[in-house]
Amino acid sequence: MAKDIHCPLPGVFYRKPAPNEPNFVEDGASVAAGTVIGLVEVMKSFHEVTAEEAGDNIRFEVENEGQVTAGTVLAKMD
Amino acid sequence: MDLTGKTLFVANRGEIAVRIVHAAKALGLRTVQAHSEADADMLAVRLADEGVEIGPAQATKSYLDVDRVVAAARESGADAVHPGYGFLSESPRFARAVEAAGLIFVGPSADTIERMGDKARARETAIAAGVPVTPGSDGRIESVEAAARIAGELGYPVMIKAAAGGGGRGIRVIESEADLAKQMPAAQSEAEAAFGDGGLYMERFVDKARHVEVQILGDGDRAVHAWERECSLQRRRQKVWEEAPAACLSQEEREALCASAVRLAESVGYRGAGTLEYLFDEARREFYFIEMNTRIQVEHPVTELVTGIDLVAEQIRVAFGAPLSLEQDDIRLDGHAIEVRVNAEDPAKNFMPFPGVTGAMHLPEGVRFDTMLYEGYAIPPFYDSLLGKLIVKGDDRAAALARLAEAIDATRLEGLKTTLPLHAALARDPDVARGDYHTTWLEDWLKTAGLG
Missing domain, CATH: 3.40.50.20 (Rossmann fold)
Structure with a gap:
């Protein structure tokens, strides 16, 4: 069954810690519970988004620097 | 005009x-x-x-x-x-x-913005205009012996700073000569690694510093001041509460401070509204210029309430070429004003941003609320969290504080989490009432007394 990772806050979603660095997690990877999968910038402050449970074959639904609202599905996993 | x-x-x-x-x-x-x-x-x-x-x-x-x-x-x-x-x-x-x-x-000319935006050039400009700056080494410190001699003149504690650093990085507080001998080599290699430049300079460390600043207006030929503000209540180096005038200054100190700001403004032919920021060393009763902001500031309304000047209107008139409409002697202080910043942050949850939808709004009579809010407005998450500023005035500081506490209690901003509960607590705090605080006081207060 697919598992969704929801965005906790509205703002801008970043897949990498800084512009010149690699993504936190690449598409297709397996993640453990608590893994940081991205950042949300809200009102000039940055908040980590973590996977609440473990999953395989992660597929991102939102691009780097995409605008999000609270509840947006950021990624799906198996 | x-x-x-x-x-x-x-x-x-x-x-x-x-x-x-x-x-x-x-x-x-x-x-x-x-x-x-x-x-x-x-x-x-x-x-x-x-x-x-x-x-x-x-x-x-x-x-x-x-x-x-x-x-x-x-x-x-x-x-x-x-x-x-x-x-x-x-x-x-x-x-x-x-x-x-x-x-x-x-605003001022691009050249003035550039000159005052460069910390080293701003400091030189201040010194040339006879404005006191934080006592320190004249340029870089070349050896531990030279550093010890300067530190002896300044008095411990001192700060050593990376010449190429900035934004609070590369700073060490040194308590004694023994401490200096131990820390200086480490600071040099750290600066070399971090900034590619091991150069250090030294400044007096001002413990429990207060932040005071002077509002100035200029038309390119002449400048006047509109007295000073105090903004020592800060969180993460951001001002959260501002007052005019600064209760920590005597009238003599106030006049010396404001006159120094006018000297600097006139020395650069300043045009428009600007603010000179200073640290005030309460123990030594000395003030030191830190930097100039060449624009209108968030906290300008407290100055407007105690002087009656419309700073933004004057700024616009001067930009269109009008001479200043004010003489220094016309600008009198009347009463005491306090501004609190209403941010879309939840103080109960470590100031987590809260970009919500504005519900019903109720503001008490007789207070000024400079705001971007209206009922039904959805606050976008893309910009800073300042929603508005609640500004009150009283005959004196005690009256202004009482007014502020009442005004916050009577304010309703439905649907939002804001920093108003923080200000309600501060407005009733005994240290705040005594004016007994400094630029790191609020951080300590949040860790200890805090919001309970």
Whole structure:
């Protein structure tokens, strides 16, 4: 069954810690519970988004620097 | 000077854009309000005569895009551009581009912005104008022996700072000569590693410093001050609460401080509104210039309430070439004003941002609330969290504090989490009532007494 990772806050979603660095997690990877999968910038402050449970074959639904609202599905996993 | 029919382009957003539109309208100006895609429904757009979209939500592609903002201003038929605070307000490149497009920049010349924006040049300018700066080494310290000699003259504790550092990085506090001998080599290699330059300089460390600042106005020939403010209540180096005048100063100290600011402003032929920031060493009763902000500031309303001057209107008139309408002797202090910043942050959850939808609003009579909010407004998550400023005035500081506590209790902003509960607690705090605080007091208070 697919598992969704929801965005906790509205703002801008970043897949990498800084512009010149690699993504936190690449598409297709397996993640453990608590893994940081991205950042949300809200009102000039940055908040980590973590996977609440473990999953395989992660597929991102939102691009780097995409605008999000609270509840947006950021990624799906198996 | 009659400005009727002239057009002002407002290159900012939020509460300051609202403030500028109101001031411009009162002067008879037509207003064009710039906005990003995410800001089409903001209050300043509703109040202005016209709104112009300048790009996507991200500030780097809209409010910070010099070419785009200048092109939009020119196409709108504007005569002048008001940059507000933040964004491009202290960009010499922006000021030059506005003037190159044949428009008036509401602020000082690009050269003045550049000169005062460079810390080392600003310090030299201050020294040349006879304005006290933080005592320290004259340039770099070359050896531990030389450093020890200077530290002996300044008195411990001192700070050593990386010459190439900035923003609070590369700073060490040194307590004694033994400490200096131990820490200086480490600081050198750390600076070399971090900044590619091992150079260090030394300044006196001001413990329990207070932040005071002087409001000045200039027309290019003459400058006046509108007295000072105190902004020592800060969190993460951000001011949260501001007052005018500074209760920690005697009248003699106040006059010396404000006169020094006017000397500096006149020495650079300053035009517009500006603020000189100082540290006040309460133990030594000395003030030291730190930097100048060449724009209107968030906390300008406290000065307006105690002097009766409309700073934004004066700033606009001077930009259009009018001489200052005020003589120094006309500017008198009356009463005491306090401003608290109402941010979209939840103080009960470590100041987590809260970009919600504004419900019913109720503000008490007789207080000033400079705000971007209206009922039904959805606060965008893309910009800073300042929603507005609640400003009160009393005959004296105690009266202003009492007024503030009452005003906060009577304020309702439904649907939002804001920093008002923090201010309600501070307004009743005994240390705040005694004026017994400094620039790191609030951080300590939040860790200990805090919000309970």
